[in-house]
Amino acid sequence: MSDDTLADIGARDLILLQARIANPTASSRELSDILKDEYGISLSHNHVNTLLREMETDGLFRKTVVPRRTLFKHYVFRIAFHYPNFEDHWEACYDTLVEDPHVLMFFNADHKYRWQLITQFRSTEQMDDWVTDFFETHGEVIDEFETTSVHNLHKFKTDAAIFDDLIAETEEGREYLAERGGYDGNAIPSDEGSDAE
Numbered sequence: 702m703s704d705d706t707l708a709d710i711g712a713r714d715l716i717l718l719q720a721r722i723a724n725p726t727a728s729s730r731e732l733s734d735i736l737k738d739e740y741g742i743s744l745s746h747n748h749v750n751t752l753l754r755e756m757e758t759d760g761l762f763r764k765t766v767v768p769r770r771t772l773f774k775h776y777v778f779r780i781a782f783h784y785p786n787f788e789d790h791w792e793a794c795y796d797t798l799v800e801d802p803h804v805l806m807f808f809n810a811d812h813k814y815r816w817q818l819i820t821q822f823r824s825t826e827q828m829d830d831w832v833t834d835f836f837e838t839h840g841e842v843i844d845e846f847e848t849t850s851v852h853n854l855h856k857f858k859t860d861a862a863i864f865d866d867l868i869a870e871t872e873e874g875r876e877y878l879a880e881r882g883g884y885d886g887n888a889i890p891s892d893e894g895s896d897a898e
Contacts (some may be wrong), residue, residue, distance in 0.1 A: 710761065712874030715867050716740055717752055718762060718887035723861035730755070739881045770854045775805070776828055779814035781845035790842040797839060803831060812848060825850070 721727075727735070734763050737743055744752070748790040756762060782791070798807050798818060820870040822828040832848065865884050867875035878884040 708747075712868050712871050712877055713742055714752060714756060714761075715864055715874065716742065716877055717744075717749065718756060719861045719864035719868070721753060722859060722864070740877045741880045742877070748869050770857065773823060774825060774828070775851035775854055776820045776822065777847075777849040777851060778818040778820055778832075779810075779812075779845075779847040779849075780816040780818075780843055781814050782816075783842055783844040786841045787818075790839065794839040797835070803828075814845070 717732070717736065720732050720739075724732065724735065728746070729749040733744055733746045733749050736749070736881055757764070798816070803816050803820045803822055805821050808817055809815055810817045820828070820831075822831065828848075831845070836843065836846070865878060868878055869884065
């Protein structure tokens with residue numbers, strides 16, 4: 702399955718995934734009822750279970766556990782590289798960050814600070830000690846390092862409604878959305894836009 706295309710993902714599967722996200726504790730039987738009532742999609746609860754397992758195996762979604770946000774303090778780290786040492790040292794630095802349990806999210810950015818991270822620690826003191834140890838081990842590859850404390854985490858979740866934008870990219874998906882009703886139509890269907898040359 703390609704990371705940047707929906708060619709291998711049907712609208713029905715996206716709707717099932719959306720229903721799972723909107724109803725995280727629903728049984729497969731309840732999800733089957735939601736699909737039938739809202740979209741006119743008839744799937745047995747066994748088939749719903751099988752499809753969800755296949756989507757998880759294919760990497761379309763993952764199950765994660767997010768602890769209560771008050772248990773940890775969150776920080777954003779931004780790293781700019783010292784490029785003369787990059788080739789010899791980036792991989793060890795990268796592996797440290799990927800494997801570290803304090804790193805919640807680690808991504809590349811189109812910015813001077815090429816690597817950015819969202820981290821979580823029990824206290825500011827623990828974070829300071831971690832940063833000191835990190836510099837002692839990997840300082841040769843770091844040119845600049847910024848830390849921002851995240852004081853209030855107001856939202857950290859994927860809303861099920863975002864899938865309407867994906868579902869609306871195909872004719873089949875737009876038909877399902879019309880069956881359900883209530884889609885505001887903000888998505889620009891990609892298969893319509895591709896013919897406008």
